[in-house]
Amino acid sequence: MSQQNNQNSELQNIRHSAEHVLTQAMQRLFPNKFLMAMGPATDDGFYLDFEPIGDFKVSENDFPQIEAEMAKIIKENLPIIKEEISLEDAKKLFSDNPYKMEWLNSIKDRGEAITIYKTGDEFTDLCAGPHVRYTKQIKAFKLLSIAGAYWHGDEKNKMLTRIYGTAFESKEELEKYLNNIEEAKKRDHRKLGKELEIYFYDDEIGQGLPLWLPNGGIIIEELEKLAKETEDKDGYSRVKTPHITKESLFLKSGHLPYYAESMYPPMEIDGDKYYLKPMNCPFHHKIYGNKPHSYRDLPIKLAEYGTCYRYEKSGELIGLMRVRSMQMNDAHIYCTEGQFEKTFMDVIKMYLYYFQVFGIEKYVMRLSTHSKEGLGKKYIDNEQLWIKTEDMVRNCLKNGNINFVEVADEAAFYGPKIDVQIYSAIGREFTLATNQVDFAVPERFSLEYTDEKGEKQIPLCIHRAPLSTHERMIGFLLEHFAGAFPTWLSPTQVKIIPITDGQLEYAQKIEKELKENNIRVEIDSKSETMQNKIRNAAGEKVPYMIIVGGREAENQTISVRQRDGQDLGIIPLNDFVSKIKDQITSKSITLIK
């Protein structure tokens, strides 16, 4: 759920008031069974956090009852009135609620006025407002889900119960919102991943460890081909590194003290501890350090689709978006300070090229910087270097006319990063990839190059992964394309549908011809109606169906139908082959017609 924004629009007021009505309804139904903690409006609704008293519990089964009570309060059209009161009065009013008392103290510390909002005579809440004036102004609302949430968002605090809901200015808008959620569910990559046989999980293998089915394997191969082609043009070299390594490597890189909790526990072999790698960086550093380098050889770009393992907490795993084993489109670029801007921009350009390939139009580059408080804890303790590298990255983005937003206290421990936020067709936000500058770790690995004066210098390192991990990328692409991949990525590109068994031989001839052109093709030779075969192929989102009956076999032509229902009519086979091959090589995101 997104953070509340501070705009005090009418919609925000409706939602905030709906939250008060929810709390009031709860008090009517479950008096003295809970302590209200807080409840704001958010970008898409509102929520209420409360602490249940004793063994009181609310579940989604209680929603109809609560909603009915809310509707009653709205129908009663109670006035919602703001009052300013003194600290003493407020403390009396909320003396039995530690959450409100804590809040009162923080208002006092900030020297702000204390305001309460009353709904009718029976409900009062400590609240800065604003609100609607009467409960009837809440025209449409719905409770959505129950969740747990830590007080102040801190896992050391008590877990409260949270009820999410939403409210709108009209019933139609609420309907539209709920419909959008339903549509989003249809495009969910977990649903499509199962239907299209892309990947699955197995209990005997483990949580967050996806198994890629043949269709998923094809997509992975295609993405790697794309990465190789693109990286080859930009001077990258490909390397391969092992999945496990001795503890000392991660002690040297500095990862272990920061990230031990997110790593699979080590295995003991011959007195050494070996870890599964959670990232590829130190391995690439070792490769860079394998021989001396001249400034003439820089930048050196080492690329690898490296498989990493991270022990994410079980509750954090989601489909392909958050996993424990991942194949990363990784590369590390070692360059001089003078080369930084161009090298960094080349990486940004690669991102933009990929966005174009996939038709990703909405994205945000987010510059994540350090925080003073985190120095020496979350971040390498060298403020000057932080400021310097952050300036370098910021200038680079500005000079390249790249739009970006800046967020403090989100950097990697070794340097600032650019997170690329992208949005699926249904508006879901993902961090696709991060692009990081590392000013600290090369020194720990004694990485160096010899400059034009013959002196040793430490290179800068850029970590980049524009195609993210296969897991997250394919999860995103499934939702982005709603499973209807562009032809070049489609597991099956052409389905041949013979109308009767009489055309089987002709179908095999076409299949052979397409296979010779490296087109992924299948014949549906089942004893079914053509209509049913079309339906199945469309369900599998196969871009093209070649339908052959007696007429086509006789004239040695084909009839082509696209998955979107468009008919390309009767065309010669070689015509179709050259068109589809063009489409595949140009990675077109649209179909022929």
Add this chain to the structure above:
RNA sequence: GCCUGAGUAGCUCAGUCGGUAGAGCAACUCUCUUGUAAAGAGUAGGUCGUGAGUUCGAAUCCCACCUCAGGCUCCA
């Protein structure tokens, strides 16, 4: 990891008050040989997530665990 739910055939789901399970699709066999989004008949398929308990009897009730979903926390 934490909070709230859920788990029945390969998939989507039904199963009343506790009386040991049903449908559609898919698979397989047979029939049909079809002109642009579902032909017909039959066969097979389940330790009801796992384990333990209450009971004469458990898919159903209790407990523990596993997995999934929505959140929280986290995300190199």
